[in-house]
Amino acid sequence: MLSPHLDERQRRLMMGAEARILGHGGIRAVARAAKVSEATVRKGVDELEAGEAPLGRVRRPHGGRKRAVDLDPGLRPALLALVEPDERGDPVSPLRWTVKSTRNLAAALTHQGHRVSADTVGDLLREEGFSLQAGAKTIEGKQHPDRDAQFRYINERAREHMVGGQPVISVDTKKKELVGDYKNAGHQWRPAREPVRVKTHDFLDRQGPGKAIPYGIYDIAANTGWVGVGTDHDTAAFAVASIRRWWQARGRHDYPAATSLLITADAGGSNGYRTRAWKTELAALAVETGLDITVCHMPPGTSKWNKIEHRLFSHISMNWRGRPLTSHDVIVNSIAATTTRTGLKVHAELDPGTYDTGIKVTDNDIDALPMHRHRFHGDWNYTLHPQPRDTTSAAKNLRSAGGPSPQPCPGCLRNPELTGMPEPALDELVGQLGQKLDELRE
Template sequence: MAISQETRDQLAVRFAVLFPHLDERQRRLLMGAEARILGHGGIRAVAQAAEASETTVRKGVEELEAGAEPLGRVRRPGGGRKRAAEVDAGLRPALLALVEPDMRGDPMSPLRWTTKSTRKLADELTRQGHRVSADTVGDLLREEGFSLQANIKTIEGTQHPDRDAQFHYINEQARDHRDAGDPVISVDTKKKELVGEYKNAGREWQPQGEPVKVKTHDFLDPQGPGKAIPYGIYDITANTGWVNVGCDHDTAAFAVASIRRWWHSRGRHDYPHADRLLITADAGGSNGYRTRTWKTELAQFAAESGLAITVCHLPPGTSKWNRIEHRLFSHITMNWRGRPLTSHEVIVQSITATTTKTGLTVHAELDTGQYPTGIQVTDEDLDALPVTRHRFHGDWNYTLHPQLPPQAAPAHGIQDHAPANTSHQLAPRSLQDPELTGMTRQQLNELIAALTPELEAQREQVLRMRRGHERLVAPGTGAKAKLSPADRILVTVLHLRKLATMDLLGRLFGVTAMTISRAKQEVRPLLEAHGHHITASTARFRTPSDVATFLAPNPTQSKIKKAC
């Protein structure tokens, strides 16, 4: 009969009360008496309750059963075998030197690149002249505050400075869509799964000794059913999941096709009056913000459905915070744990059977369509999309319209694809807007006034070095610079604000990207020398029309208060 935990607790309390008043022999006899009363298993139970060795308890039982007089013996104070650390004063420091972290430990130690088990530590200490057992090494390590610990994932990569602001922006957009009765979905591709008799992590109840047999290696069988690519759509408001299980490639076309299938199967019925759709997605993968096909496919879906599709991407390095990961995918993984995914049907049925106590329901379908890779989208195709980039991080947040939106009137004279001779004349004044430069017009004018003399002197020195002699004509005559000093300072500020590429700035100023690059090389050292630090903006532009739309009065954007 097993000894209950209650009995063990009572023994521990009894020993704690009596042991301080007993000598070594009396404690040994008391433990032996209790072990005899308990019967089978009593020695181990008493040893654990008294925090003594089983050998000591067993010796007390033998002394009681022998009945010899006097019972047992008592060692003199200080008697008995000394602890290894007391006999060898250098043992403890030697052990601590071996278990020091790699960056502080002995680089020549043979244990630096091996598992530091107590047995290997004991062998190394013995080699150094400290004879010790593995158990003693474990006791010493525990006394020094060491314990067996695994790695813990806590170190994050470099955080984007606008990470928290982007999360707040996503929440605002989601709240606005939800309050208006429009759908808000979180999308992502789940881990690709091998289809066949492959090991699946987790355990499931089976008859003892009869585990499900799977292949010894997880190599994809070319003749087998292949892989499954589950692309999930999680409806945040309705707490429902929809998974499209693909068989070909995880491409942007597949991602948008999955959203399209969700809309026709579920979305349009749940939201019959919706004219907008908000999609929250990761920053990379098939639905990444840099994936051109993702935008072109979404634009086509917007035209088909008549929805204004807004996409808000999670900041880079934050995919773990995507709602779909812990609201849908984690439950799917738990539902099929320990079960080999032998066919696409098993995968679809397992996903469909996923539920939670909070009411989650999931629908899954198999998608046998072909989604080839390598589709190219040109700059012209991308510029022609009916997309409006938001004022706050237009690279992460944008809206694709169901039809080409009416072109915004040119703001302050900026014209999309304007000829070089006119864009050079009109762009500088319009691009001095404080929302673009991050400073007031007065501050910008003061900066230009402060840097222009040095910029002119620097340019004159460069020209003199190229000529090899002094000027032969008066200043102001001869060939004109492609950009005036004020323009060079302005374009440098705009580029340091990360608003646009050099190519786009060249189009706005009517010059080449190389001219913009030279201007930046000239002005940036002067800015640093004068202690001017240009902070990056949260706005991003691809075309001149993006700049015009940004600068044009827009009531729908008026409530965005985030500084650019």
């Protein structure tokens, strides 16, 4: 029935395709059925297998139904006006306060007199360079003027410590996790149509195991992590207790000759620079370990730049994705099993201790701490010494030993860190003020 409508080449190719489908003996079978020679069928098979050029168009050029955008020149501008960002688009657009899906866009365009389907809208958007996109977390809030300078300061201190063989750690509290049959973001391989059954709502069960509070310590030089999983409150005492356990179990063995410890931490939370209990607990740790503990805080609003976030916490989240954290043991074991191709090793243990909240630390307690604030942003950068530095008694001992009395240093008053300007600018200012002073004297 089909052969009379085909030319010689089309018939030959059709017979060759049938012969290939039949397999062994297909050429002879097709030749008998079509009443042609086997050579003709074999030639059709060879042409198919040789990949010759297609037969070409049968329809005339520019034939077929016209595209909607060609029939309606105003369709594309109307669509672009609808998908303009809210701050630049039509303030009375019907799509200003709803999701701009292709179906809603098509309905809005049809309401304007442009008959178009959702699929056509999608094709036009892709032609114009649009794509489905989610929000990007890049806005960090109000940036501190010394943001970049603080990052450089942290890098310099970290480099100095690591070159000297001293430990440098990054610390932070990971997101608190609900313990129980709760849904955990992500997917994992399981038998088809057999998902893990979890609770429909993420309401904390007061009678259940409660929450887990992972506090992490990441050793930057050794690429190792230590996570203490708390069960009570995320307080400064809990944070320093985790650091203490890390030092006793790993730090003092990995750095037997260490005399100082550098900690990089966020600006807020249990280890924030405004948290007084954090400083008092670290002072006690400095006395116990005999280490000079230096803390450098990230500038406000830059917590995601802390190395522990993308060197440790992100890998932990990927390791337990899609798995309900049904117990504290599951959380501890999942954290401890976290590894990376770059050699990350993690230790985790449960901290069942209780940590009270609301502990007051007075101004006198802070003043009594053996704490030295650095010249650059002493609120963000400070060192806690194992013993207080009594400069008064040192001066008395110097005088009793017959040494010279300390003399004032007028030149120190020209220090740029004190004046806030370089010495040439200071000299120029002094010259200008000197002339004014002489005029006033006259």
